[in-house]
Amino acid sequence: MSKKKDASPQTVTLPSNDLSRLFQVLQSRGYTILGPTVRDGAIVYDELDSPDDLPRGWTDEQEKGRYRLKKSGYGTYFSFAVGPHSWKQYLYPPRVRLWQMHKNGTGFELNAQNGPLKKYAFLGVRSCELHAIEILDRVLLQNGFEDPTYKARRKEALIIVVQCTAPASTCFCASMQTGPKAERGFDLAMTEVADGERHYFVLQSGSDAGREIVQELACAAATAEEIAAAEQAVKAAAERMGRTLDTHGLQAALYANREHPHWREVGERCLNCTNCTQVCPTCFCTTVEDITDLTGATAERWRRWDSCFTMEFSYLHGGSVRSSAGARYRQWLTHKLASWVDQFGAFGCVGCGRCIAWCPVGIDITEEARIMCAETVNQ
Amino acid sequence: MKTKRKPKLAVWKFASCDGCQLSLLDCEDELLDVVGEIDIANFPEASRAVVKGPYDISLVEGSITTPKDAERIHKVRRASKVLITIGACATAGGIQALRNFQDVDQFISIVYASPDYISTLNKSTPISEHVKVDYELRGCPVNKYQLLEVISAFLNGRRPVTPSHSVCMECKQKGVVCVMVAHGTPCLGPVTHAGCGALCPSYARGCFGCFGPKETPNTHSLSEWWQEELGASKGDIIRAFRGITAYAEPFRKESEAYELQ
Numbered sequence: 001m002s003k004k005k006d007a008s009p010q011t012v013t014l015p016s017n018d019l020s021r022l023f024q025v026l027q028s029r030g031y032t033i034l035g036p037t038v039r040d041g042a043i044v045y046d047e048l049d050s051p052d053d054l055p056r057g058w059t060d061e062q063e064k065g066r067y068r069l070k071k072s073g074y075g076t077y078f079s080f081a082v083g084p085h086s087w088k089q090y091l092y093p094p095r096v097r098l099w100q101m102h103k104n105g106t107g108f109e110l111n112a113q114n115g116p117l118k119k120y121a122f123l124g125v126r127s128c129e130l131h132a133i134e135i136l137d138r139v140l141l142q143n144g145f146e147d148p149t150y151k152a153r154r155k156e157a158l159i160i161v162v163q164c165t166a167p168a169s170t171c172f173c174a175s176m177q178t179g180p181k182a183e184r185g186f187d188l189a190m191t192e193v194a195d196g197e198r199h200y201f202v203l204q205s206g207s208d209a210g211r212e213i214v215q216e217l218a219c220a221a222a223t224a225e226e227i228a229a230a231e232q233a234v235k236a237a238a239e240r241m242g243r244t245l246d247t248h249g250l251q252a253a254l255y256a257n258r259e260h261p262h263w264r265e266v267g268e269r270c271l272n273c274t275n276c277t278q279v280c281p282t283c284f285c286t287t288v289e290d291i292t293d294l295t296g297a298t299a300e301r302w303r304r305w306d307s308c309f310t311m312e313f314s315y316l317h318g319g320s321v322r323s324s325a326g327a328r329y330r331q332w333l334t335h336k337l338a339s340w341v342d343q344f345g346a347f348g349c350v351g352c353g354r355c356i357a358w359c360p361v362g363i364d365i366t367e368e369a370r371i372m373c374a375e376t377v378n379q
Numbered sequence: 380m381k382t383k384r385k386p387k388l389a390v391w392k393f394a395s396c397d398g399c400q401l402s403l404l405d406c407e408d409e410l411l412d413v414v415g416e417i418d419i420a421n422f423p424e425a426s427r428a429v430v431k432g433p434y435d436i437s438l439v440e441g442s443i444t445t446p447k448d449a450e451r452i453h454k455v456r457r458a459s460k461v462l463i464t465i466g467a468c469a470t471a472g473g474i475q476a477l478r479n480f481q482d483v484d485q486f487i488s489i490v491y492a493s494p495d496y497i498s499t500l501n502k503s504t505p506i507s508e509h510v511k512v513d514y515e516l517r518g519c520p521v522n523k524y525q526l527l528e529v530i531s532a533f534l535n536g537r538r539p540v541t542p543s544h545s546v547c548m549e550c551k552q553k554g555v556v557c558v559m560v561a562h563g564t565p566c567l568g569p570v571t572h573a574g575c576g577a578l579c580p581s582y583a584r585g586c587f588g589c590f591g592p593k594e595t596p597n598t599h600s601l602s603e604w605w606q607e608e609l610g611a612s613k614g615d616i617i618r619a620f621r622g623i624t625a626y627a628e629p630f631r632k633e634s635e636a637y638e639l640q
């Protein structure tokens with residue numbers, strides 16, 4: 001493709017009525033568009049054909065252990081916070097076949113191929129989610145330890161941010177310094193502005209691929225007022241964040257409190273259901289399962305998401321290392337907010353609030369971390 | 380290489396609805412592929428022919444509810460190298476274990492014209508209360524793919540992949556929207572053994588626990604949440620835990636705890 005630099009503006013305005021043009025441009029470039037849509041009482045991610053599939057007029061109400069889809073009363077497309085799905089499910093799928101083997105005479109024939117990958121455009125990535133992808137990059141694309149299934153999908157994915165203007169009461173990205181505004185790491189970033197009669201998107205490109213799309217859209221350059229209105233919408237979001245987490249000294253406090261009696265108290269409430277780890281956009285643990293067919297002529301190895309809340313996860317000869325529910329909860333919370341920093345140089349939490357809303361008994365990571373760090377108590 | 384003798388597979392029925400055997404019949408395509416590899420020696424739902432034991436693998440469906448069956452299961456055990464129980468009846472006593480919470484003699488006198496003809500035990504009990512069981516496969520009925528997995532694993536001398544974590548994990552990996560969090564519908568998924576692929580939540584229904592308790596089931600915390608946040612009554616909680624796997628210990632204790640209150 002041409003890399004011709006020209007004077008066309010890189011911050012442009014797309015009227016909301018023209019959103020379908022963005023879809024067409026992406027589709028003509030061979031992208032399958034993934035983004036938010038309403039299904040079964042929530043806003044989930046799925047393949048989208050046109051803007052009609054977007055959750056226009058919908059919003060959400062979130063609290064610990066509770067999510068409700070609501071009519072927003074506005075004609076906006078993106079007035080909601082993150083739902084139960086995350087981009088992890090596309091970049092790092094829940095189940096992947098690693099290989100298949102067939103008996104072949106006295107030997108074996110190995111097949112490590114999987115079908116061709118689709119070229120995905122992720123539409124509606126929030127800042128917290130973009131940071132979660134960056135965290136997964138650190139975990140899964142480290143030199144010498146690259147995960148090929150992640151790498152292949154990550155390389156193909158076009159990232160279109162929609163800046164967050166409607167945080168939920170479970171959100172705390174501002175505390176984690178992961179949002180609400182995405183500054184870099186995207187191909188395109190859009191901000192939705194509904195300003196009285198006018199409804200438009202301010203588009204900004206962040207890569208060559210993004211620039212080409214902006215060029216093809218041939219929109220008018222954004223005016224100073226439009227850019228200011230977009231900035232203001234995101235700024236207001238930071239002030240409406242429902243939760244906070246004080247990260248100052250957090251790592252040291254958690255390590256100091258590894259025998260805090262409160263771990264056991266949370267363990268009494270925790271169901272070990274794994275929901276928090278499954279919805280978390282950064283949890284990366286997997287296990288492998290080996291299966292055969294009835295005749296034993298074909299064997300397959302599958303990788304699937306695992307969780308530190310299962311007994312199998314820490315099973316060594318003789319039993320599970322983390323046999324109590326409190327120990328398993330401690331593993332989760334201290335991994336996210338302390339040992340992750342030692343491993344990967346940043347927190348393993350981006351403050352998206354999913355684990356709070358989707359915990360069936362409403363266990364809140366910000367609340368538990370606060371109690372755990374209030375004072376040093378060891379039993 | 381010495382030629383292998385064909386392994387002999389037998390299916391046995393105790394007190395049950397035959398649903399699990401039907402799951403096996405539903406595997407006919409897969410099983411036809413291996414007809415040359417295994418002998419199906421005894422399978423009441425499929426054929427009346429009985430091949431004599433001993434059997435390499437016995438699949439046992441149903442619970443023990445009569446004195447005669449309490450005897451018969453020992454014969455099955457003696458004739459089987461590997462004994463695998465299939466389904467909620469065989470692994471937890473089944474729906475018929477609801478009698479375990481009541482006075483059976485009273486039922487008999489009310490229901491039957493000639494109570495003398497009835498020979499039954501006071502309790503419906505799982506096979507493992509009577510004989511040693513090598514593997515338990517959960518579900519009401521069992522999941523077809525899990526059943527094939529367990530048979531393949533035993534035929535190929537490997538460990539079956541039937542993890543004992545929650546239904547929630549399957550639910551999330553399938554991308555299903557949580558019915559409890561998003562709709563306020565009580566769901567036993569967080570305390571229930573995986574294996575069904577989160578069937579009920581996939582159809583916007585709460586799990587009613589037909590696979591029985593998972594590893595580390597925290598039933599108490601779940602019922603408290605139902606009461607406090609979802610407005611469930613004590614009766615709702617008793618009914619939820621007193622279903623198809625009512626007699627499995629963690630579920631039994633939970634329903635009894637609410638009955639005593």
Ligand code: SF4
Nearest residue numbers: 280349350352353355
């Ligand atoms: S730990 Fe919770 S709030 Fe943090 S990134 Fe994971 S799901 Fe989001």
Ligand code: SF4
Nearest residue numbers: 283284285308332335
């Ligand atoms: S919190 Fe648990 S599941 Fe998540 S990455 Fe850490 S160990 Fe893995």
Ligand code: SF4
Nearest residue numbers: 270271273274276359
């Ligand atoms: S914290 Fe909540 S979501 Fe996580 S395992 Fe415990 S009960 Fe499940």
Ligand code: SF4
Nearest residue numbers: 547550557558566568
């Ligand atoms: S619907 Fe039920 S099984 Fe699925 S995640 Fe929610 S509580 Fe768990």
Ligand code: SF4
Nearest residue numbers: 575579586587588589
């Ligand atoms: S969701 Fe629950 S009740 Fe439904 S099939 Fe699965 S284990 Fe059984």
